[in-house]
Amino acid sequence: HLQESGPGLVRPSETLSLTCTVSGGSIGNSHYYWAWIRQPPGKGLQWIGYIYYSGTTSYNPSLKSRVTMSVDTSKNQFSLNLNSVTAADTAVYYCASLRNWGGILDFDYWGLGTLVTVSS
Amino acid sequence: DIQMAQSPSSLSASVGDRVTITCRASQSISSRLNWYQQVPGKAPKLLIYGADTLQSGVPSRFSGSGSGTDFTLTITSLLPEDFAIYYCQQSYSLPFTFGPGTKVDFK
Numbered sequence: 001h002l003q004e005s006g007p008g009l010v011r012p013s014e015t016l017s018l019t020c021t022v023s024g025g026s027i028g029n030s031h032y033y034w035a036w037i038r039q040p041p042g043k044g045l046q047w048i049g050y051i052y053y054s055g056t057t058s059y060n061p062s063l064k065s066r067v068t069m070s071v072d073t074s075k076n077q078f079s080l081n082l083n084s085v086t087a088a089d090t091a092v093y094y095c096a097s098l099r100n101w102g103g104i105l106d107f108d109y110w111g112l113g114t115l116v117t118v119s120s
Numbered sequence: 121d122i123q124m125a126q127s128p129s130s131l132s133a134s135v136g137d138r139v140t141i142t143c144r145a146s147q148s149i150s151s152r153l154n155w156y157q158q159v160p161g162k163a164p165k166l167l168i169y170g171a172d173t174l175q176s177g178v179p180s181r182f183s184g185s186g187s188g189t190d191f192t193l194t195i196t197s198l199l200p201e202d203f204a205i206y207y208c209q210q211s212y213s214l215p216f217t218f219g220p221g222t223k224v225d226f227k
Contacts, residue, residue: 044219047217060215062215094164101170105216106166106175108166108175111163112163
């Protein structure tokens with residue numbers, strides 16, 4: 001089970017910050033990475049990036065300059081920071097578990113999603 | 121980036137129909153292709169991974185096939201709860217990319 005939390009409204013040029021709490025399993029499971037995916041209203045899905053429990057990250061090049069992810073294994077949480085936001089960053093943000101099953105990678109569990117609106 | 125295309129973009133069907141959705145990658149992705157179902161207002165749900173392996177708990181009326189660049193998702197007998205948007209996603213290389221989706225609605 002994954003649950004996103006954070007502000008639903010962010011001002012333009014500020015930083016969007018979200019946290020995902022993982023329950024029912026350890027964020028330290030070596031078969032999993034922890035990912036963020038977003039979906040603008042009425043549009044498709046965009047992978048933002050992932051983080052491993054060790055802190056290793058990978059970001060979508062289209063967002064890389066503005067994204068930072070972190071992990072807190074003691075709290076079983078991972079977080080997303082997206083800076084210098086604009087209206088184009090308005091979306092439902094999902095956290096998801098990225099399963100690594102013998103080299104096959106898939107997003108097997110998703111949070112419910114949280115709508116973040118960028119507006120003044 | 122690997123581009124993913126889906127066809128059709130939408131289709132109308134009836135309960136009991138057989139439905140086929142295709143996904144094409146801009147380059148070979150071996151079998152690194154996953155399918156998701158999204159009911160409006162809900163999070164996506166993993167249906168198929170590795171092109172043809174049914175995720176645990178997913179009904180057997182769903183099946184996937186293909187390799188290389190061309191893939192298919194088939195629903196053998198559509199049920200009311202299957203009316204949703206279906207996305208393919210490649211996990212062959214970073215950045216992970218999704219298809220634009222296929223909306224399945226009532227005829």
